[in-house]
Amino acid sequence: MPENTNHKLTIRKRGHALLSDPILNKGLAFSAEERAAFGLTGLLPEAVQTLDQQVTAATAFLEALPTPLAKHIRLRELQDSNETLFYAVLEHDLKASLPLVYTPTVGEACQKFSEIWERPRGLFLSYPDRDRIAERLADPALDDVRVIVVTDGERILGLGDQGAGGMGIPIGKLSLYTACAGIAPEHTLPIMLDCGTNNEDRRNNPNYLGWRHERVRGADYDAFIDAFVSAVKARWPDVLLQWEDFAGVNAAPILEKYRDALCTFNDDIQGTAAVAAGAILAANDARGSRLRDQTIVMVGAGSAGVGIARLLLQVMRDEGASEDEARAQFFMTDKDGLLTDDRKDLDAGQTLFARARAALEGWPDGAIGLQDTIERAQATILIGVSGQGGLFTEQAIRAVAKTCDRPIIFPLSNPTSHAEATPEQIMDWTDGRALVSTGSPFPPLKRDGSEKRVDQTNNAYIFPGMGLGILACGATRVTETMFMAAARGLATLSPLKADKDGNLLPPIEDLRKVARAVAEATVRQARIDKVCPVFEDHQIGEKIDAMMWTPAYRPYRAA
Numbered sequence: 001m002p003e004n005t006n007h008k009l010t011i012r013k014r015g016h017a018l019l020s021d022p023i024l025n026k027g028l029a030f031s032a033e034e035r036a037a038f039g040l041t042g043l044l045p046e047a048v049q050t051l052d053q054q055v056t057a058a059t060a061f062l063e064a065l066p067t068p069l070a071k072h073i074r075l076r077e078l079q080d081s082n083e084t085l086f087y088a089v090l091e092h093d094l095k096a097s098l099p100l101v102y103t104p105t106v107g108e109a110c111q112k113f114s115e116i117w118e119r120p121r122g123l124f125l126s127y128p129d130r131d132r133i134a135e136r137l138a139d140p141a142l143d144d145v146r147v148i149v150v151t152d153g154e155r156i157l158g159l160g161d162q163g164a165g166g167m168g169i170p171i172g173k174l175s176l177y178t179a180c181a182g183i184a185p186e187h188t189l190p191i192m193l194d195c196g197t198n199n200e201d202r203r204n205n206p207n208y209l210g211w212r213h214e215r216v217r218g219a220d221y222d223a224f225i226d227a228f229v230s231a232v233k234a235r236w237p238d239v240l241l242q243w244e245d246f247a248g249v250n251a252a253p254i255l256e257k258y259r260d261a262l263c264t265f266n267d268d269i270q271g272t273a274a275v276a277a278g279a280i281l282a283a284n285d286a287r288g289s290r291l292r293d294q295t296i297v298m299v300g301a302g303s304a305g306v307g308i309a310r311l312l313l314q315v316m317r318d319e320g321a322s323e324d325e326a327r328a329q330f331f332m333t334d335k336d337g338l339l340t341d342d343r344k345d346l347d348a349g350q351t352l353f354a355r356a357r358a359a360l361e362g363w364p365d366g367a368i369g370l371q372d373t374i375e376r377a378q379a380t381i382l383i384g385v386s387g388q389g390g391l392f393t394e395q396a397i398r399a400v401a402k403t404c405d406r407p408i409i410f411p412l413s414n415p416t417s418h419a420e421a422t423p424e425q426i427m428d429w430t431d432g433r434a435l436v437s438t439g440s441p442f443p444p445l446k447r448d449g450s451e452k453r454v455d456q457t458n459n460a461y462i463f464p465g466m467g468l469g470i471l472a473c474g475a476t477r478v479t480e481t482m483f484m485a486a487a488r489g490l491a492t493l494s495p496l497k498a499d500k501d502g503n504l505l506p507p508i509e510d511l512r513k514v515a516r517a518v519a520e521a522t523v524r525q526a527r528i529d530k531v532c533p534v535f536e537d538h539q540i541g542e543k544i545d546a547m548m549w550t551p552a553y554r555p556y557r558a559a
């Protein structure tokens with residue numbers, strides 16, 4: 001059952017302490033009785049407002065602000081002063097507010113974090129303070145934490161190393177946990193592991209608020225991460241720990257090291273894979289084709305690229321392809337061209353998708369560029385996760401368009417300015433035949449007198465629901481099959497099922513519904529994988545509902 005919001009909460013804080021607590025503060029919505037009981041009379045102006053009135057006023061103020069960054073700053077102020085109002089404003093218009101708290105504006109907020117920072121949120125754990133991590137986590141205010149998003153700020157969207165400014169990402173991701181999946185704000189904790197930054201602009205910025213030092217690497221870095229994970233496990237043995245926006249060199253090794261040690265996943269590797277697979281499964285269902293018959297060119301062979309390829313490979317295996325048959329359908333490129341088995345710079349995940357040079361008869365010697373790869377491979381699916389805006393040229397897109405009627409072309413890099421091509425360009429260069437989807441929001445496509453929403457294949461369609469499912473069923477580990485289940489759960493919601501001209505994914509406005517469906521798929525798979533306690537079928541919905549918080553004021557009684 002959803003929580004009863006009429007139930008009176010017993011509150012100890014009074015006066016300024018109560019008004020300064022963003023979880024408990026109601027601002028002008030404190031009733032006359034509450035103002036008297038909690039010593040607020042005189043601290044607040046006379047007017048008493050409902051939450052709806054507050055949302056109307058806050059939304060009007062927001063709309064009048066001149067830039068997305070100004071709106072982001074205003075929303076963050078609301079979040080730090082009154083979380084109920086902040087989430088009510090987000091939910092009031094998820095489509096308008098998501099780009100402000102998430103991609104693309106969160107990218108700019110990370111770049112300017114040192115200039116716009118106002119109040120503490122979450123934890124900054126810095127390398128020089130590495131022997132005191134347990135002490136920092138011990139704060140009783142953090143007793144209710146159930147989900148952590150952590151970054152070290154080295155690969156923030158496609159914007160590179162933002163150092164301590166990367167904190168904007170865990171804050172934004174956790175806002176989506178609450179707005180889209182109803183995880184109560186007090187259960188969420190953003191953490192920035194400040195290991196220095198190699199971004200000289202940031203380090204030389206007199207306002208830089210992080211540790212002014214080059215990045216810690218190697219064994220020292222590993223020991224820092226290890227100390228962090230040990231402290232987290234000791235403090236919250238059942239917590240869900242989400243890794244976000246680590247550089248490729250650290251992301252996969254960290255996941256491999258800790259995935260069986262606690263309840264954890266890497267969103268860029270696994271969440272991204274699930275949303276991409278969900279969208280592609282939906283597209284293939286609509287085209288009546290099997291994935292194993294598609295040729296996939298992946299542009300970018302980092303966390304996202306390898307993660308997506310691994311899950312799609314599993315889809316092909318589930319369709320009956322052998323491991324070798326499935327691998328033969330992938331051509332993966334990075335900044336140095338096609339991954340081939342004579343390259344010495346590949347990690348384990350990339351090696352899995354490297355093509356045998358000996359089998360590339362007639363292909364160029366040396367580095368093989370994207371155009372050659374697309375043409376010779378005869379790509380039917382092109383996925384961009386390179387972080388490089390504009391990388392898909394007209395020539396490249398036209399080459400994909402030659403190979404099939406309805407090519408799937410996903411420029412998934414974030415933020416918007418880093419998309420490998422715009423949806424409009426892709427539609428122009430494929431005569432409107434492509435199934436397009438981006439990572440960040442784009443305006444609707446206008447073609448032949450009609451408008452069509454641009455799908456956003458972003459892991460926001462997965463991680464909130466995945467987290468909700470994990471917390472709801474008490475899962476102790478996050479398995480690969482849970483991501484496959486989430487992807488398939490997402491695909492079942494595709495508007496394309498009912499309308500051949502429909503979108504691949506439901507609209508952003510439906511993210512709460514999406515999260516619930518993803519949560520259910522996650523819980524069912526967790527049960528199959530035996531990583532959660534035993535329960536009956538009918539309990540699944542109840543458990544999920546019981547976890548879901550909604551932004552509404554609860555009446556207070558003084559302790």
Ligand SMILES: NC(=O)C1=CN([C@@H]2O[C@H](COP(=O)(O)OP(=O)(O)OC[C@H]3O[C@@H](n4cnc5c(N)ncnc54)[C@H](O)[C@@H]3O)[C@@H](O)[C@H]2O)C=CC1
Nearest residue numbers: 157158248300301302303304334335386387414439458459
């Ligand atoms: N839509 C979504 O939900 C998500 C999108 N992303 C986006 O994907 C991008 C990459 O993220 P990660 O894989 O984590 O980064 P990463 O740093 O691990 O990998 C980037 C890859 O791109 C390659 N690359 C760079 N320049 C290239 C070029 N000119 N041609 C071909 N490849 C090139 C690099 O060699 C590397 O293999 C970012 O922009 C990120 O915002 C990441 C996660 C989720």
Ligand SMILES: CC(=O)C(=O)O
Nearest residue numbers: 157245268414458459
């Ligand atoms: C969406 C996301 O996680 C990224 O771009 O890194």
Ligand SMILES: [Mg+2]
Nearest residue numbers: 244245267268
């Ligand atoms: Mg990310």
